[in-house]
Amino acid sequence: MSAELPKNINVKEPRWDQETMSGRAKHFFTVTDPRNILLTNEQLDNAKKIIHNYRQGSVSPGLTEDELWRAKYIYDSAFHPDTGEKMILIGRMSAQVPMNMTITGCMMTFYKTTPAVIFWQWINQSFNAIVNYTNRSGDAPLTVSQLGTAYVSATTGAVATALGLNALTKRVSPLIGRFVPFAAVAAANCINIPLMRQRELKYGIPVTDENDNRLGESTKAAQQAITQVVISRILMAAPGMAIPPFIMNTLEKRAFLKRFPWMNAPIQVGLVGFCLVFATPLCCALFPQKSSISVSRLEPELQEKIRKTNPGVERVYFNKGL
Template sequence: MSELVSALVLKPDISKPRWDQSTFTGRAKHFFAVTSPLNLFHSDGTLDHFKTVVDDYKKGNFASSLTVSQLWKAKHVVDSAFHPVTEEKMFLIGRMSAQVPMNMAITGGMLTFYKSPSAVIFWQWLNQSFNAVVNYTNRSGESGSVSQLLGSYCAATGGALTAALGLNSLVKKAPPLIGRLVPFVAVCVANAINIPMMRSGELSKGIAIVNENGEVVGHSQKVARSAIAQVVISRIAMATPTFAFIPIVVNALERRPYFKANPRIFLPLQTALCGIVLSISTPVGCALFPQSTPVSLEQLEPELAHKIKNLSLPPKQLFCNKGL
């Protein structure tokens, strides 16, 4: 049975994650808790209740019956559903906890229907539309105008479709396995387009740099470029096991008599495999880099570094929320 918070002399510090975020293991444990699809089953009322528990606890107010397990559960659910900077409740399918069920269905479709141009267009459009929602929902906190976001979405989706259709035309005479890997290459290219385009406002205006108290002390374009690059790498790492491993398995299975006689089984099979693999690759991919990334003065533009050094109370440490 979990201890009562009121009985502890040293109470949990929920202003930061439960596990040490300077280590990969600590970040992985955090994201396994935050990206769990089970977090999607909480109603708005329950989410608001957990948010109240967390906010009240930060002010020093909590029920005498509150246990440590209940406190951390509330914190993890809040982290999964509310933006870390704006504290707004995030759009349901844009949350990282929706990555496994959503990508499970979309990736299963892309891996199964990769030959027909019309199918490629539909699945790549659906995938990039979903990615655009995720990228916007998990941005660092800044957002652009509606017209800017719409333009970014069109450019990103157009780039993804061009990459997928172009690659398909190049590998028509290649071995079947090469054709099955086309969606993976297209997704890698698309992520490199989609994420920077959807977060173009941060590239032009800079990402918020905060002190140890979470107060904004400036905006940096240099750090924005680094943060977005890390997100691109993480997203590709999430996709690699499903798009690179599953086609190899399926390519071997389709030669077996049973699978030759039952080709329709590949859609549910690949979808199920995607779900299993994504349940691991999603939190692991998120954990590659710290979400609250330490920033040194040397990483900033000279004028911004000079401004911060000359503050009346210069911060001891700087951070940025790189997004997910």
Template sequence: MKTFELNASRKPSSKKMTTDRLDLDKPLWDQSTFLGRWRHFAWVTDFRTCVASEKELYAAKNLCEDYRLGKESAGTTREQIIYAKKLYESAFHPDTGELQNVFGRMSFQVPGGMAVTGAMLQFYRTTTAVVFWQWVNQSFNALVNYTNRNANSPVTTAQLGTAYVSATAAAMLTAIGCKTFWEKRANPLMARYVPFAAVAAANCANIPLMRQNEIRSGIELSDENGNKLTRSKIAAVKGISQVIISRIVMCAPGMLILPPIMEKLETYPWMQKIKALHAPMQVMMVGCFLTFMVPTACALFPQRCSIAVSTLQQWEPENYEILKKNCPKGKIPEYLYFNKGL
């Protein structure tokens, strides 16, 4: 792991880069294409960044800030700047600039998600195990949802509690209902799909409730230069809907493909002799899926989501009027942008 030394006597770089200078406020890859977004999220959600110390992370943040001002130390290389940008974007919230809890970062989705999902897939036979692991999963999801929310719409403690309890209840009720129904009317393989049904149902409850203020009050919209011009409830619904789809897609391959694989493997005598290794095997296989699916799910939709001004004009005239007042000389852009969250 690379490190950055903080230097109180840091001097501006003697190299005056012009066209070769990086814009740290923009991704390194084109975000208008799926491949460009995938490369960006594979880079920024790299789980290896989770082991970076707090000192390293703040040093990376300071280097990025100095670089923006052209005050980085002489001899700072392009590679160091890119790595500092990677650490900063993996660990600090894009809206507030605050250091995120390591367990809630998207870069922790692979190690955290593989452990919880692997356990849910392995321990599905008893109602007690199903309920316990759904509770663990929703606790983890609540932390991830809060950490990656749009921070311009604050959430109260009461709202957080309501979202957590509602999502956990939705997951448990769905899991118990599916388990009871499928055990009586379907083949044993269907019981292995109980965790996915519960996770999908919980995501549909957890994320909107966690971000309910965005739906109630609207989400801030900016022009292409980042100037905040108005708010929109429709934009909030659009962004949250895309996040729900992304989260379900993220876990779907591992939770849908692994059950029939394990169902088949467990029929072999050699697998029956190593039952203690079934859970670790599922955890590792889920990890393989998530390594690819985390950037894939994040890349489905642009992080900087857009909404047509004509939509505001038609469905939110009051916010459209605010937009007209805030636009200099009446130059209203065709599209406005917002951070949809992850």
């Protein structure tokens, strides 16, 4: 082991304390860094090699701790944690900001006509399906049928919500109409995420003690995990879909956009992107990735099992997902 590095760095866990909001925020600012999508395959494979070698006790001479952590986050940004496969580029967390700013900006620009609403809601849910498939759990893989059901249901729900609200807002202020895409996205998240994770709701997710010893599977923990993810996703979309409408409503009354109406979409995409750079990591950090639940809130049969085999355990832990 190289003298430059401590021998006990746990590169399986984040660098910062995940019990604090600031620690989780630092972690997710690194995870969602859009610059990672510009890395070459050679850089990704080199980061993978550094991490695998370190875990086996072999370190390149001169490697520093900062370089090790950088390699860890590059590796985590591109390779699936369970399967080890290189993930689809646009499905990676580092692609969330550039992809979402483009899609959301266009949804909020082209929201007045039925064909535009259908097209951009379809594009958005197609992207969500890719993200959910790319970041699927290796412990409970999605089947093609489950993926298809969630995709069709979320797309239908988003389109129906958008078209229904568009019809209702024709008689009110144009500013209110600008919030229709956000309502559609929120509705789609409430449909899409539970359907994508229906296996977890049916069979439960693994719960462990604080030392990661598996104690069983819990549907109650799955319900809490999915609720937290839905809240995070909706709040993640909120700033980028709630702040720009006020700005754009003002700008469209000015001479500049009246003279150059084609600038509407680029400005809107830029505003959404600025919001998402901060909203994406901060909302991912709202709840600990390793979340917990009291044993007394678990299913009666699991409570009984834990109290018999591990009488001192009062809380269990689980991965909430993203």
